[in-house]
Amino acid sequence: MLLWGATACTMVQRLLPVSESPAEEGQRAALALADLEELREVDALIRLDNDLLLAQIESALDAQAAQSPAFAFKRLRARAARQLIRLDATLVMPGAEETIEAELQGDVLLSVSGGYLVWLPRFNSIELANAPVEDASGPDATAQAPDASGLLERVNKEIADAVIVLGKNTVRIDAMPLGALEVGAELLDLQGVSARGQHPLGGVFTVAGSVIKIEPSVTSIALDLEFIPNISTCPADVFVSRSTFASEIRNREPIGITRILDDSDSERHFFTEISGATRSTAVVHYWFADGVPVWLEELPVEPSYRWRTWSSKRIEPDVARNWEVVVVEKQTGCILHSQAIRVDHVVSPDGEVATPNPGAYDTFSIAFDERMAGFGIRDEKPEIALIQVRRAFLNQALHTSVKDIQVVVNFDADALPTQRMAGTLEAFDTNGIVCEERSCSASRSCPGDFAQCIRDRDARDCTRCLFRNPLNNRCVTEGVDPICEAAKTSQNAKFDAAYDACLEQAAAEKTACERLLAQELQSCELEAASEQTACEAGKAAVERLAGASAIADVDLKLHAGGGLSAIFSDFQVEGDLERLRMNLVLSGALDLEGSIRFAPYSSLGPLGACINAWQKSFTGRVVLPYEAHTMIAPIALSSPELRSSWSGYAVPASINPPPLEAMFVENPSLLADCHIGLTVDRVAREISGPASAYLQGQYRLEVQPAATRIRLGEASVSFGDRTLTADPVLSGSHLTYRVEEE
Structure with a gap:
């Protein structure tokens, strides 16, 4: 089975509050343009119809508010604009004498993490519509008006942040499932006795870079991908039962579970719980930065119902935006799990933000369309979703995934x-x-x-450079590559x-x-x-x-x-x-x-x-x-x-x-x-x-x-509990999936 970021990792971004001026559109467009300029290659283009995306946002926020004893939404609407998704809501709060209503405004930020489009809601302004008049004198004093800033913070914590923490803020996109390799043979002299077999084509697609373009009706996602093949089948009894990024490990448990990496230079830990091991083995944590391996750590695993272990890495924000850890079982070289997280730069109200050009969105839109010129779906309106992958990247992924299969x-x-x-x-x-x-x-x-x-022998050297000095590109740490060793042993x-x-x-x-x-x-x-x-x-x-x-x-x-x-x-x-x-x-x-x-x-x-x-x-x-x-x-x-x-x-x-x-x-x-x-x-x-x-x-x-x-699998897009699929269509230049209503 294809793994493309096996677990949804959400990121809480803290940007300057969205104002009602055109500057916010320009600011978002300027940031997207910077991401576009850093994008080395566009391997896949995904276009989503905004109706289902906006419906998921509204449904998840409304469902979370319904669980709060203090709040309820009388009205909630998410609407897409150029490089923006706005939130408008009427909040109802039962009071001692009367119900208080408040008008909320906010926005939703989009980002890509592994195989997920992650949406991050944030309410940033509130206006009390019918708050009681403040009068604290005398025995018949009326109730004081609620503190607006405190109320806004509470709404975000109980509704917006809760949706993020519970992982209900993702759209799962399996953009290029490789399917399986099927083989067989017949023995003609023995009346056609036959045998058939297949091997799943799997691996991990890591995101080296991404750019999102939001339009009123369509959201487009451009992806720069790297592929790590899974060369063997994992033991049936060994699996990853828990994993997370954390700020520290205490008593073998993760503390400060991290769903965001900000731009501070700090050490992060990747915690993994291995279940079902009946013999001594080892796993390797491969750390990838924008699709490039930068660190690995071998971790012993002893027979246990649940064996807890972790690796650590100092995150340097200037090195990469997209980080991913791939967990490999050392003996077989199979990929047990992968998990991604993204660095999003913190911009405080006191920070310096360049004033964007009023035409920044048009500049970004033109540049984005020029980079996507080779994709046939660039101007096509999706019914649900359109996914298109460069044929050259499919060729590379298939070549890599089949070469060590037996x-x-x-x-x-x-x-x-x-x-x-x-x-x-x-x-x-x-x-x-x-x-x-x-x-x-x-x-x-x-x-x-x-x-x-x-007796022939495979004497290949599996020594690899695990870490290079970024100043002079010299190798600092060498070690044995377990995947190479598994292929050598095979x-x-x-x-x-x-x-x-x-x-x-x-x-x-x-x-x-x-x-x-x-x-x-x-x-x-x-x-x-x-x-x-x-x-x-x-x-x-x-x-x-x-x-x-x-x-x-x-x-x-x-x-x-x-x-x-x-x-x-x-x-x-x-x-x-x-x-x-x-x-x-x-x-x-x-x-x-x-x-x-x-x-x-x-x-x-x-x-x-x-x-x-x-x-x-x-x-x-x-x-x-x-x-x-x-x-x-x-x-x-x-x-x-x-x-x-x-x-x-x-x-x-x-x-x-x-x-x-x-x-x-x-x-x-x-x-x-x-x-x-x-x-x-x-x-x-x-x-x-x-x-x-x-x-x-x-x-x-x-x-x-x-x-x-070589059977290519169905691509799928999941909005909450609803999953829609599409068959692949391979042309001379692209692999295309058209996800439509069933």
């Missing part, structure tokens, strides 16, 4: 069918029948080809599997060879003891068959069991989403059970009786060589997926021992009883048809890889 799919051994193959035994050539006593000796040796097995596991499979195959071949030599020698000795006269009689019988094309039918049955797996790895997205490259290994071993039957034709006399005895059940084993097959195929774009189709290929292997040898060598009298000096090789040469290769120990599997699919 998907193993297993074929169902119970589904492997029984194979039946036929052949014919051709007439023997009498010129090859020599009736003389033969000497028997071993014809070859069986040294075992172990030298071909080489690669070495592949090498080890290939080495072990090679040794197993070499040992099996050596054992089979030695058994075969011993059996051949025994068979030879028995044949050499045959009577010369019996050989001549048999030869005469063969001569009578001169001109016959075949003398017997051959029937072979094979049933395979055991375990076969297809291992897909080393995925690469090449070009502009043009080609997909991957390696496929068919791995495992098959245990064979079968039977051989020779059915001789009539009129063969004693030779026919001898051939009729050639019937036997046998067992064998096929160990597949661990060899990677590299494949490249074009990518066909068909929303919501990218698809590559592959050509099939054959995997050759050997049956040990070969079925024909298993029958004749284990029962040498079967050939000796024919009295014509037959050998296993002689019989094998005279067999034709589909069964011939299998009888001689040649086994092959025709592998047809299924089309590989």
Whole structure:
């Protein structure tokens, strides 16, 4: 699953109160223009219809006010203007003698934190409509009028700030869920037995920069993103149950939970509670500043129902505005969690604020539209939301997310069918029948080809610079990158599997060879003891068959069991989403059970009786060589997926021992009883048809890889409890989602 700021982090901004002069529009536009100038790249553009946003603001504030025993809204309205969202409300306060009404005005600030659009309400002016006249003299004195400034502060605390603290002030935007990688294969020789599998494409999209443009009907969000891939699957029992930024840690608990980072230079802590750990492990906190890693800290985790730990970092406000911590499980390299927070500069009433140009909004609007010129949705009115991501950024994210993935799919051994193959035994050539006593000796040796097995190792250096001196860019702290180490360990596991499979195959071949030599020698000795006269009689019988094309039918049955797996790895997205490259290994071993039957034709006399005895059940084993097959195929774009189709290929292997040898060598009298000096090789040469290769120990599997699919997920936008989704549409320049009413 894609993580894009897994937890909503809100920020309470303290800016100068919004006045009713045009200067406020210019001030906000000037700040937005400064953000736009700092934006390095625009990877995604999001356009939201303001109706749902304003409705969420009104609903959340109204619901919070309804929980207060002292306040209620008689009227509440949020309205959008150029770079502003205003709040106008009539507040009702029950009094001892009469209900007091007050007119409130305020505004809403918008910012981006992780995968959330965060709205921050603030009432900044109040006017009492029917406050009682102040008269504190005499016994019949009327109640004093409420203190307006104190009342305003209380309203903000119980309503506006409460909405923020409770996290009800966010719009969740999952702008580019990567979905999953789907693979599979069929074994055509085994009647199309197939296996399928998939791997989620996940990671964390960190926000390196953002700019928001507010118009009366539409709010546009420009994002500069960085992607951190999740290269492995996290342990099912280990998860982050709590996390937060805090100003200090006391008794292993966060104190001063921070929902805002102001522009003061101070140390901040990121608290994490790990639940479900049943073994000793470690997590790594990666600190990112505007999408760039600047610090990491490895934290041990011991077996515990809930293990509390934290890392600390001094926040330098001039370094970055967007901060994010990614929590990685060290052993697997998987991303457990991420959380973002943003620095917003404090402007006090006494601070110096540059007087904006009256045309600041127009200047910002023109500059914003120029930066968004490449996005087709720039001037389009959304029904709910429009999301558009640069194709180049999608390409980069897919390339990064698939390159270290390995998907193993297993074929169902119970589904492997029984194979039946036929052949014919051709007439023997009498010129090859020599009736003389033969000497028997071993014809070859069986040294075992172990030298071909080489253990490769991944010796990549995973040392990384963890922190650089910002003055001279020299590395100050080095360490080992856990994600690199996880990839390195995964690669070495592949090498080890290939080495072990090679040794197993070499040992099996050596054992089979030695058994075969011993059996051949025994068979030879028995044949050499045959009577010369019996050989001549048999030869005469063969001569009578001169001109016959075949003398017997051959029937072979094979049933395979055991375990076969297809291992897909080393995925690469090449070009502009043009080609997909991957390696496929068919791995495992098959245990064979079968039977051989020779059915001789009539009129063969004693030779026919001898051939009729050639019937036997046998067992064998096929160990597949661990060899990677590299494949490249074009990518066909068909929303919501990218698809590559592959050509099939054959995997050759050997049956040990070969079925024909298993029958004749284990029962040498079967050939000796024919009295014509037959050998296993002689019989094998005279067999034709589909069964011939299998009888001689040649086994092959025709592998047809299924089309590989990269499925892109649905984008979603959540306004409170209401979530709306949209399917992806990929074009030559962008990935677009149109979120509309269902």
